[in-house]
Amino acid sequence: MTIEISAFAWVPPFAQGYVKDLRPRWALAEAGIDYTVSLVGNGRADTPEYRAWQPFGQVPAYRDDEVELFESGAILLHIAQKSPALAPRDKQEAATTTAWVFSALNAIEPKVDNMILPAIFHPGEPWIEGARAAAEDILRLRLNSLSNALGEKDWLTGRFGVADIVMASVLRGLQDEPILRDFPRLAAYLKRCLARPAFDAAIKAQLATFAENAPPEAAAS
Ligand SMILES: N[C@@H](CCC(=O)N[C@@H](CS)C(=O)NCC(=O)O)C(=O)O
Structure with a gap:
C-alpha cells in the first residue's frame, strides 16, 4: 500500500x-x-x-x-x-474515538487558536490584550471540562489512539502558556502523549x- x-x-x-x-x-x-x-x-x-x-x-x-x-x-x-x-477494538471505542477527534477539532482547537493566534498574526495591535483575556476565559471553561472528562485515565478512550494524537496536537499550542499549569491533569496527559517515540x-x-x-x-x- x-x-x-x-x-x-x-x-x-x-x-x-x-x-x-x-x-x-x-x-x-x-x-x-x-x-x-x-x-x-x-x-x-x-x-x-x-x-x-x-x-x-x-x-x-x-x-x-x-x-x-x-x-x-x-x-x-x-x-x-x-x-x-490504532484501530478501535469495538463499536463503542470507534464511536468514542470519532467523538473525541471531533471535539478536539471543534470544541477545543478554535478556543486555543482564539487565545494564541492573534498575538502571532497581529503583534503589537491594541485590541490583542482584551481579546486574549476574553478568549482565555472561554478556553478555561473548555479545559476544565476536558480535564474532568479525562479523569484518572491515561488516554481519552482508555487506550492510546488517534483521538489522543489530535487532542495532544491541539493542546501542544498551550505548552508554554501559563493556563496549562492550572490543569495539571492535562499537562501530565500532554507530556505523556509527547513522550511517545x-x-x-x-x-x-x-x-x-x-x-x-x-x-x-x-x-x-
Ligand atoms: N482543518 C484543517 C486545517 C489545516 C490547516 O490549517 N493547515 C495549515 C497548516 S498548519 C495550512 O495549510 N495553512 C495555509 C492556509 O490556510 O492557507 C485540518 O485540520 O487539516
Whole structure:
C-alpha cells in the first residue's frame, strides 16, 4: 500500500514542528506504516490539481491506493482503520474515538487558536490584550471540562489512539502558556502523549522536510 501525504516544503522557523501534517506523520509512525511526502510550495497550493485534493489549499491531504481525502481529523480516523495499533477494538471505542477527534477539532482547537493566534498574526495591535483575556476565559471553561472528562485515565478512550494524537496536537499550542499549569491533569496527559517515540519520529520527519527544502537565505542564517 502506497501512502502519500501533502506537506509544506518549507515554513518559517516559528511554525516548524507545528504544521498539521505532523498529525498524519505521528499516526503513521505509531502504526509503523511508511509514507511519501508530496511537497506543497511554489504556488502549488493554488493550482487546480492541488485544490482537487485539498479544496482550501491547506496541508495535510492524504491518499493511498484506495482513497484520497483531506482534513487532519478525517485522515487520522482513516489511518486508524489500517493499523492494529490504532484501530478501535469495538463499536463503542470507534464511536468514542470519532467523538473525541471531533471535539478536539471543534470544541477545543478554535478556543486555543482564539487565545494564541492573534498575538502571532497581529503583534503589537491594541485590541490583542482584551481579546486574549476574553478568549482565555472561554478556553478555561473548555479545559476544565476536558480535564474532568479525562479523569484518572491515561488516554481519552482508555487506550492510546488517534483521538489522543489530535487532542495532544491541539493542546501542544498551550505548552508554554501559563493556563496549562492550572490543569495539571492535562499537562501530565500532554507530556505523556509527547513522550511517545512516534511523536518524536513525526517531528524529526517534518523538520527534515524543511531542512531539505530551506530557501537559500534561510539555509544561510
Ligand atoms: N482543518 C484543517 C486545517 C489545516 C490547516 O490549517 N493547515 C495549515 C497548516 S498548519 C495550512 O495549510 N495553512 C495555509 C492556509 O490556510 O492557507 C485540518 O485540520 O487539516
